[in-house]
Amino acid sequence: MNHTTTVTAGSLKVPDATLHYEVRGQGPLVVLVGAPMHAAHFAPLADLLAADHTVLTTDPRGVNRSSLDDPDQDSTPEMRADDLSRILTHLGAGPAAVFGSSGGAVTALAFALAHPEQVHTVIAHEAPLNCLLDDREERDAAVEDIIATYASGDVPGAWGKFFANADITMPEFEESTGAPPEAPAEPDPQEAADERFWFMHEMRATTLWQPDLAALRAGPTRIVVGVGDDSAGEFCDRTSIALAAALGTEPTAFPGGHIAFADDPEGFVPRLREVLHGN
DSSP, X not given: OOXXXXXXXXXXXXXXXXXEEEEEOSSSEEEEEOSSOOHHHHHHHHHHHTTTSEEEEEOOTTSTXXXXXXXXXXXXXXXXXXXXXXXXXXXXXXXXXXXEETHHHHHHHHHHHHOGGGEEEEEEESOOOGGGSTTHHHHHHHHHHHHHHHHTTOHHHHHHHHHHHTTOOOGXXXXXXXXXXXXXXXXXXXXXXXXXXXXXIIHHHXXXXXXXXXXXXXXXXXXXXXXXXXXXXSXXXXXXHHHHHHTTSOOEEESSSTTHHHHOHHHHHHHHHHHHTTO
């Protein structure tokens, strides 16, 4: 990994928030987008891409260093798409290729719909969109139950239901084996705030968002639907297969699972480069 990459950080005041962004590298512009994951989660991948690209990363509104004037304001895909548009306009940059993962893939699709002149390629990696599935009503109800569980103060229970709904096995959130629980570590205040924002103000609008599929099919933006090799059978594997079918294309395989871009950026970046170049 290139540890000498120069990172230029900045902030942009918008009507209801202050947005944090980072720029590194030179070459064709790539934007890396998450929700709730923020710029720090993408930094190792961004450093690698910066060898031959200009890379923009951001903290989505309400998360980490992107503060809201009203901390209890919800975050919608349309809002986050407008934030990206404002940052690109501020930088005088674009049109861009946008790689969005998970909730960031939803943001990227909203960006292609609202601001097609600023994006030529969207790589939507494992977008969690309930509306694409036959059991969407049950999925919508599960989201409401997850949020209610978190709001009740049962944080481990909320995470357990979240991973169960995502069809991801996380042993630490499965039912107790009867062993005495370990004392929880004191949470980092910013991580706790970001967690609360995800559950209370970001999850619902992200997973229940309904894209205009006809407009995406007819629009000028190249849409690539990415899915992890290790995600077979998971919720986002199903949504990605359904999204690709709705757009009249095939899913594009990436190495690893749902957050492979963060878990193994060195293994992820060669495939990302291939897809960015149209392969």
